[in-house]
Amino acid sequence: MPRTIDESFLALPLRQLADAALARARALGAEHADFRLERVRSANWLLRDARPAGAADRTETGFAVRVVHGGAWGFAAGVDMTMDAAARVASQAVEMAKLSARIIAAAGSDERVELAPEPSHGERTWVSPYEVNPFGVPEEERIGRLADWSARLLAGEGVSHVDARLWAVQENKFYADTAGTVTTQQRVRVLPELTATSIAPDGGRFDTMRTLAPPAARGWEYLTGTGWDWDGELDRIPGLLAGKMAAPSVEAGPYDLVIAPSNLWLTIHESIGHATELDRALGYEAAYAGTSFATFDRLGSLKYGSEVMNVTGDRTAEHGLATTGYDDDGVETQVWDLVRDGVLVGYQTDRRTAALKGFERSNGCAFADSPAHVPLQRMANVSLRPDPEGPGTDGLISRVERGIFIEGNGSWSIDMQRYNFQFTGQRFFRIENGELAGQLRDVAYQATTTDFWGAMEAVGGPGTYVLGGSFMCGKAQPGQTAAVSHGCPSALFRQINVLNTTQEAGR
Known part of the structure; x- marks a missing residue:
């Protein structure tokens, strides 16, 4: 199934806002201007000993206008998704550039912002390589996967506690500039992690062993066997942790x-x-x-x-x-x-x-x-x-x-x-x-x-x-x-x- 940009993001007035902002920046004499609208969703699920211990799900949406005006940078941001607001933010970015130029001149510097050339890429769309968006997976399935893994580790000899977490991010970004490049992109990434803790019977010593699976720009499929041998890793951790608890300290x-x-x-x-x-x-x-x-x-x-x-x-x-x-x-x-x-x-x-x-x-x-x-x-x-x-x-x-x-x-x-x-x-x-x-x-x-x-x-x-x-x-x-x-x-x-x-x- 081909990966596509989230329809709810595409429903935002992306092009209209960009056109309003860039037109205002041009009218005010900007040598370069770019418009960027982003929606970033970030969520965490935490378990302690196979039981839910916390969760968070946060989405940030807004836009920014950046300009080069009079040889200086200007930047401003906003959240009101109207054409008037986009134009107003562009004006604020130009005013910020003018202020920056005065400060630079007062400091005795003649440095000007120059940008390396880049051809116009026209209109482009790019989506990161994943199969299943983790935000489309039911909550009980996400928690259930972490709980099952935690229970497997807790069943290992010498494992006293297990912490598990899953961090998922979906990042949508629309960009347009005065050179004619317009890009719409979507990135998805996940970080699943489990940490087993062993505590000595006398309570005087403890140590931990964490999974080695790296975070990856993948989707839910990463937790179901694509890209990492979770079964093999979970099977090895209790024995490795026991060996670490009994290991001698290194000689420097x-x-x-x-x-x-x-x-x-x-x-x-x-x-x-x-x-x-x-x-x-x-x-x-x-x-x-x-x-x-x-x-x-x-x-x-x-x-x-x-x-x-x-x-x-x-x-x-x-x-x-x-x-x-x-x-x-x-x-x-x-x-x-x-x-x-x-x-x-x-x-x-x-x-x-x-x-x-x-x-x-x-x-x-x-x-x-x-x-x-x-x-x-x-x-x-x-x-x-x-x-x-x-x-x-x-x-x-x-x-x-x-x-x-x-x-x-x-x-x-x-x-x-x-x-x-x-x-x-x-x-x-x-x-x-x-x-x-x-x-x-x-x-x-x-x-x-x-x-x-x-x-x-x-x-x-x-x-x-x-x-x-x-x-x-x-x-x-x-x-x-x-x-x-x-x-x-x-x-x-x-x-x-x-x-x-x-x-x-x-x-």
């Missing part, structure tokens, strides 16, 4: 690490994804979590990692959380290289940052998380590419005499330049003489970004590649959140410093 020191995609995606996000956002590299995004060590003067020369390191920015990846047809600058989305053979060769850009450094075109990274927020340069699906002829995860493990295999993401810490970091995980296994030899606890790995990626000796083959990610990447002030995926294979790193988290906490 240097280890070879084999890191699974379920953990490595977050390291990619923090040390590559944010570091290669051009606004950070140029110092334009400094207040929220810092800038970047990968400054523009190092483009083409920075040795980011070993020669097996190849990283792409991708706004088109199937089921990617940052995947869309067109961004909030009206740019058709693309795939491009960020790191090639270990060398920094690209950045993530929007039309403004691309023009600042003379790029011919943006690579489509503008996004706003709400109709009330201005578009920002946001992260693409930044992914480490597999070796087309690379080994499986077992093959990587077989190369290690003494090391640790890591699965699942945990806590993390990284400095403001995305350079010094520390990451934990969910599951840790000793590697002895090329084989797994039981679980460990309290593991964290620490390095600088270039040392870590420079120590990557091998990446796995396509069969080890998994698209991980997060619903909650934060940026900007006022803060915005965006969903983003990061694909990667399993990878082998030599002699990485491992810390014992309990010892570090006690210092």
Whole structure:
């Protein structure tokens, strides 16, 4: 069945509102104007020990007008779906641009907003790849699925409690600009997650084990077997949790690490994804979590990692959380290289940052998380590419005499330049003489970004590649959140410093 835009969204006066806003912006002398109307529905269902513990279902609808006038940005937003309101909001955006231009001039700056060129795409429609909209599934079926999974885990020996949640989002967006691009898009994404807790009989110790299934731009079919082996994962968790409870604490020191995609995606996000956002590299995004060590003067020369390191920015990846047809600058989305053979060769850009450094075109990274927020340069699906002829995860493990295999993401810490970091995980296994030899606890790995990626000796083959990610990447002030995926294979790193988290906490 072909995927279509929600009829209730199409029933809104999308084109009429856009025409009214853009006509007013043109009449007031805007050099560029765009109109964006969004409806974002976000819902959560929570269960505790197979019983409902909470639910929320929120929809935000509104529109925004953004202009370039007199070489400055102007932005305004509204919720009244009338032509007069759309024109009034456009006027407010122009007034905001005029005020911004005066402030810039008073500061002694002659900087003007320029946008990288982008052809008009005419009228386009794009819908993310899903089969069953989760919002069309009956409530009892959604809760029932989570309750059944929870009950299966609770029946496992040593499992004391189970928390389950499902987060679903449907994002509808209509965009039109003065260059003639008009896009109507719909994205659906889901995040199912279960966490089992074991408490020692004496009550003095506990630990948790979380499912590894990543969030995905899929529909309800993701929870019924498409894209993830839920039965296999739920069967494994009680035994893994029991092994984690009995595992010894790690001895700190240097280890070879084999890191699974379920953990490595977050390291990619923090040390590559944010570091290669051009606004950070140029110092334009400094207040929220810092800038970047990968400054523009190092483009083409920075040795980011070993020669097996190849990283792409991708706004088109199937089921990617940052995947869309067109961004909030009206740019058709693309795939491009960020790191090639270990060398920094690209950045993530929007039309403004691309023009600042003379790029011919943006690579489509503008996004706003709400109709009330201005578009920002946001992260693409930044992914480490597999070796087309690379080994499986077992093959990587077989190369290690003494090391640790890591699965699942945990806590993390990284400095403001995305350079010094520390990451934990969910599951840790000793590697002895090329084989797994039981679980460990309290593991964290620490390095600088270039040392870590420079120590990557091998990446796995396509069969080890998994698209991980997060619903909650934060940026900007006022803060915005965006969903983003990061694909990667399993990878082998030599002699990485491992810390014992309990010892570090006690210092």
